[in-house]
Amino acid sequence: MGEPHVRPATAVEIEADWREFTGGPPAVGVLREYEPEDVEGIVWRDEASGRSGVVTWWVDGKGAEIVSVHAEPQGSGAGTRIMDAAEEELRRRGAKTVVLATTNDNARALNFYIKRGYRLVRLHLDAMDRVRARKPGVPSTGHDGVPLRDMWELEKVL
Ligand SMILES: CC(C)(COP(=O)(O)OP(=O)(O)OC[C@H]1O[C@@H](n2cnc3c(N)ncnc32)[C@H](O)[C@@H]1OP(=O)(O)O)[C@@H](O)C(=O)NCCC(=O)NCCS
Numbered sequence: 001m002g003e004p005h006v007r008p009a010t011a012v013e014i015e016a017d018w019r020e021f022t023g024g025p026p027a028v029g030v031l032r033e034y035e036p037e038d039v040e041g042i043v044w045r046d047e048a049s050g051r052s053g054v055v056t057w058w059v060d061g062k063g064a065e066i067v068s069v070h071a072e073p074q075g076s077g078a079g080t081r082i083m084d085a086a087e088e089e090l091r092r093r094g095a096k097t098v099v100l101a102t103t104n105d106n107a108r109a110l111n112f113y114i115k116r117g118y119r120l121v122r123l124h125l126d127a128m129d130r131v132r133a134r135k136p137g138v139p140s141t142g143h144d145g146v147p148l149r150d151m152w153e154l155e156k157v158l
Pocket residue numbers: 021069070071072073074075076077078079080081101102103106107108109111112113115
């Protein structure tokens with residue numbers, strides 16, 4: 001079966017991933033908005049276990065933003081593997097800190113990031129109104145019936 005496979009994601013794959021999991025481009029981050037061509041990313045796949053994931057990022061000097069993360073099946077360890085791979089690449093590229101955003105309804109992702117060394121550094125109140133102005137399809141309710149309103153900003157020193 002072989003080892004897990006990591007390879008760069010193409011812009012077409014990134015766009016497809018965002019369409020499936022985030023309502024499509026642009027991705028609205030805490031540093032800026034992103035089109036698929038603006039970011040880099042990796043596709044991680046472990047054929048033996050059926051686990052996979054896609055993570056994308058943007059590097060700007062010593063700062064960076066992880067723009068999207070998705071792994072499946074959830075809770076299988078795939079998310080940890082792709083975050084490790086992304087952070088290793090960001091360090092290699094000279095980034096000293098990385099930020100990322102998650103929505104106020106996504107308690108699972110919030111716990112996941114905090115356990116992996118991210119700190120809550122800012123709360124962007126009503127950020128989802130600004131996202132909806134760009135992406136009208138973003139719903140008003142998120143996970144577990146929670147109103148989708150605000151955006152947490154998390155940061156990790158690499
Ligand atoms: C968030 C996500 C990337 C995490 O990846 P994952 O493969 O599920 O995570 P892992 O299995 O590597 O890590 C499990 C961690 O997730 C969290 N978790 C797992 N199951 C959970 C549950 N039922 N409820 C809450 N948190 C849970 C825990 O923090 C757990 O930590 P642990 O190391 O102590 O077990 C993944 O669940 C995902 O793709 N979610 C949908 C997309 C998404 O929300 N992306 C983030 C947008 S900001």
